[in-house]
Amino acid sequence: MPGFFMSLIVTSQLMQFPGELALTSGAVLGDYRLAYETYGTLNADKSNAVLVCHALNASHHVAGSYAGQPKSEGWWDNMIGPGKSVDTQRFFVIGINNPGSCFGSTGPMDVNPATGEVYGADFPVLTVEDWVNAQALLLDRLGITRLAAVMGGSLGGMQALSWTLQYPERVRHAIVVASAPNLSAENIAFNEVARRAIATDPDFHGGNYYRHGVVPQRGLRIARMIGHITYLSDDVMNAKFGRELREAVDGVVRSDYHYSTQDVEFQIESYLRYQGDKFSSYFDANTYLLITRALDYFDPARTHGGDLTQALAVTRAKFLLVSFSTDWRFAPARSRETVHALLENRRDVSYAEIDAPHGHDAFLLDDPRYMSVVRSYFDGIAKELS
Amino acid sequence: MPGFFMSLIVTSQLMQFPGELALTSGAVLGDYRLAYETYGTLNADKSNAVLVCHALNASHHVAGSYAGQPKSEGWWDNMIGPGKSVDTQRFFVIGINNPGSCFGSTGPMDVNPATGEVYGADFPVLTVEDWVNAQALLLDRLGITRLAAVMGGSLGGMQALSWTLQYPERVRHAIVVASAPNLSAENIAFNEVARRAIATDPDFHGGNYYRHGVVPQRGLRIARMIGHITYLSDDVMNAKFGRELREAVDGVVRSDYHYSTQDVEFQIESYLRYQGDKFSSYFDANTYLLITRALDYFDPARTHGGDLTQALAVTRAKFLLVSFSTDWRFAPARSRETVHALLENRRDVSYAEIDAPHGHDAFLLDDPRYMSVVRSYFDGIAKELS
Numbered sequence: 001m002p003g004f005f006m007s008l009i010v011t012s013q014l015m016q017f018p019g020e021l022a023l024t025s026g027a028v029l030g031d032y033r034l035a036y037e038t039y040g041t042l043n044a045d046k047s048n049a050v051l052v053c054h055a056l057n058a059s060h061h062v063a064g065s066y067a068g069q070p071k072s073e074g075w076w077d078n079m080i081g082p083g084k085s086v087d088t089q090r091f092f093v094i095g096i097n098n099p100g101s102c103f104g105s106t107g108p109m110d111v112n113p114a115t116g117e118v119y120g121a122d123f124p125v126l127t128v129e130d131w132v133n134a135q136a137l138l139l140d141r142l143g144i145t146r147l148a149a150v151m152g153g154s155l156g157g158m159q160a161l162s163w164t165l166q167y168p169e170r171v172r173h174a175i176v177v178a179s180a181p182n183l184s185a186e187n188i189a190f191n192e193v194a195r196r197a198i199a200t201d202p203d204f205h206g207g208n209y210y211r212h213g214v215v216p217q218r219g220l221r222i223a224r225m226i227g228h229i230t231y232l233s234d235d236v237m238n239a240k241f242g243r244e245l246r247e248a249v250d251g252v253v254r255s256d257y258h259y260s261t262q263d264v265e266f267q268i269e270s271y272l273r274y275q276g277d278k279f280s281s282y283f284d285a286n287t288y289l290l291i292t293r294a295l296d297y298f299d300p301a302r303t304h305g306g307d308l309t310q311a312l313a314v315t316r317a318k319f320l321l322v323s324f325s326t327d328w329r330f331a332p333a334r335s336r337e338t339v340h341a342l343l344e345n346r347r348d349v350s351y352a353e354i355d356a357p358h359g360h361d362a363f364l365l366d367d368p369r370y371m372s373v374v375r376s377y378f379d380g381i382a383k384e385l386s
Numbered sequence: 387m388p389g390f391f392m393s394l395i396v397t398s399q400l401m402q403f404p405g406e407l408a409l410t411s412g413a414v415l416g417d418y419r420l421a422y423e424t425y426g427t428l429n430a431d432k433s434n435a436v437l438v439c440h441a442l443n444a445s446h447h448v449a450g451s452y453a454g455q456p457k458s459e460g461w462w463d464n465m466i467g468p469g470k471s472v473d474t475q476r477f478f479v480i481g482i483n484n485p486g487s488c489f490g491s492t493g494p495m496d497v498n499p500a501t502g503e504v505y506g507a508d509f510p511v512l513t514v515e516d517w518v519n520a521q522a523l524l525l526d527r528l529g530i531t532r533l534a535a536v537m538g539g540s541l542g543g544m545q546a547l548s549w550t551l552q553y554p555e556r557v558r559h560a561i562v563v564a565s566a567p568n569l570s571a572e573n574i575a576f577n578e579v580a581r582r583a584i585a586t587d588p589d590f591h592g593g594n595y596y597r598h599g600v601v602p603q604r605g606l607r608i609a610r611m612i613g614h615i616t617y618l619s620d621d622v623m624n625a626k627f628g629r630e631l632r633e634a635v636d637g638v639v640r641s642d643y644h645y646s647t648q649d650v651e652f653q654i655e656s657y658l659r660y661q662g663d664k665f666s667s668y669f670d671a672n673t674y675l676l677i678t679r680a681l682d683y684f685d686p687a688r689t690h691g692g693d694l695t696q697a698l699a700v701t702r703a704k705f706l707l708v709s710f711s712t713d714w715r716f717a718p719a720r721s722r723e724t725v726h727a728l729l730e731n732r733r734d735v736s737y738a739e740i741d742a743p744h745g746h747d748a749f750l751l752d753d754p755r756y757m758s759v760v761r762s763y764f765d766g767i768a769k770e771l772s
Contacts, residue, residue: 186618193612218586218587225579237572259412261678261679265682268578
């Protein structure tokens with residue numbers, strides 16, 4: 001009954017935190033709000049909560065659709081919902097938007113209560129650890145002491161891993177998908193190019209563009225185009241676009257070049273420009289800078305002399321890690337580093353390496369093997385709880 | 387005697403072509419000049435000429451140094467010179483700068499003879515085939531009917547391959563290093579992001595920035611940073627930079643983050659910014675657009691329904707192809723495509739896949755196995771000639 005799967009209607013909620021969130025940097029975030037959504041029902045002993053952490057371009061809107069907006073499915077709606085791999089008829093699933101985001105939680109476009117001015121460039125730099133602390137405070141308010149599971153893909157997987165380090169007693173299971181224990185030099189390099197594209201856009205105004213009534217759209221466009229290349233595999237790009245020329249307006253595939261450096265010649269160019277334009281029309285540039293920086297900084301082994309095994313010794317959770325064969329942003333080898341470090345600590349780890357052609361994007365796509373691995377794992381969690 | 391190797395003093399030359407060069411696009415390039423250099427002596431029967439074709443960021447200055455400028459070594463000086471792999475005591479080596487470049491041959495900063503205005507955006511779009519035609523006309527003027535060899539790396543390798551298709555009877559040997567028979571979708575994608583960074587820089591002025599007294603330096607910087615990432619392997623980046631923080635001014639390695647989205651935190655960021663700044667201070671933006679477009683367009687199989695074997699049937703040369711294991715810009719698999727297509731045509735092909743950690747950049751570096759493969763191959767050519 002596919003109609004059944006479509007029926008989850010959800011609403012966004014906001015929770016205000018009047019206190020100050022102490023940040024890793026030494027700064028504080030004062031009087032902030034978090035946007036979140038919940039799906040399913042918290043059981044009597046509050047043991048069935050699953051927290052979902054989001055990646056760069058995502059939000060607390062993880063599953064379901066908003067009333068009257070059938071195309072507003074959450075970003076992991078193929079994974080989470082009634083009867084799905086993470087079954088909201090059994091689990092109480094929470095999606096949280098991280099502070100610094102532009103999708104509902106307090107971010108750089110908000111007014112800094114300390115100055116009465118829009119934050120802009122003054123928004124404090126946040127780390128993965130800070131986000132996890134903010135998420136923990138929201139769980140406190142919901143009365144949830146211990147999570148059945150925390151899960152996330154990519155940057156969301158880093159948050160899930162960090163939960164098991166910061167709050168080892170509050171996490172039964174961590175599901176870490178298409179992630180890494182830190183960024184490689186190449187990962188940082190791509191982030192840096194994206195940040196420079198934004199920061200050198202004349203409309204950036206040092207991050208205070210709001211008060212000039214502009215946004216650094218050119219820079220954001222470039223940032224997103226770079227990002228998109230790293231989300232896809234070379235294979236899937238060749239399969240999807242190859243060297244195809246852009247279709248003419250009438251749908252006829254051209255066979256000859258324009259001989260122009262400015263016109264779109266190839267389908268891949270058209271695709272990237274479209275993605276860049278779309279993204280730059282809704283995403284906030286300061287948020288992009290903040291989130292890529294949080295990615296750069298994440299490195300739990302850093303305070304242990306680079307020894308990941310030592311860093312993961314505090315974990316108490318059980319783990320499922322999933323990686324995808326053609327993901328070159330967070331390659332399977334990066335997930336295996338975490339798996340090995342956990343095994344050296346004799347932790348309970350399941351690991352699936354899915355042979356999928358879609359690169360990093362695979363973690364958002366509907367691969368049946370991937371979905372069934374997660375389903376089986378959550379079946380196991382449900383059995384533990386019952 | 388290392389001192390001996392340092393002794394090649396060279397001078398740049400210019401040759402004027404008063405006619406019109408007919409271009410693939412249908413346009414013409416009128417009254418143009420080519421910059422070139424030669425090393426060694428052309429023998430009596432003019433059979434020992436080796437043409438070297440340059441890649442994106444290079445010129446006709448292939449070997450030796452300019453008088454009084456000991457640090458001005460040519461870009462392939464480790465490969466070419468007296469006693470080197472390509473021995474200028476035996477071969478007459480010619481480096482040519484392609485039209486459209488910013489290093490001496492007629493380019494977008496020159497005056498268009500048809501209008502009396504600087505070309506800027508009006509400079510015609512050139513293809514690899516156009517460059518080869520221009521190179522052939524220069525050889526005509528030097529009285530060279532047939533090359534002992536044509537050689538090049540990356541985009542230069544595409545020109546070498548194209549020589550064997552456009553002028554099969556004029557090439558004895560083609561040495562094609564770290565190249566590909568066309569760009570993949572991902573290659574085009576990176577070029578397109580670089581082009582968009584340049585073209586959306588407000589200082590670009592549609593390509594006519596010269597008359598505004600500015601250059602789109604921000605865009606060029608981003609373009610070069612992207613390029614640099616694709617020239618290096620993930621491995622060499624991790625080995626060279628890893629997650630090292632930038633050293634403080636006093637040379638002490640910092641151990642803590644700044645928590646800033648704007649400051650340089652990591653060595654890799656510092657390196658990329660430096661490379662971007664340096665490049666954008668001397669390279670012309672229109673040239674960057676033109677050269678990346680020539681890369682995109684190159685695809686000899688295109689007019690043969692995508693059949694590379696059929697496309698290469700006209701070749702008469704013998705071939706040496708070299709690729710490098712960690713080159714992900716033009717991976718070994720791309721060189722193998724060419725090797726297979728040549729073998730299917732029963733051509734004489736040598737192929738070396740060098741296990742080197744340096745990515746695409748390896749073709750410019752001093753790997754002893756690479757140098758000795760090329761040396762042996764040229765020893766063979768010398769024997770054929772004697």
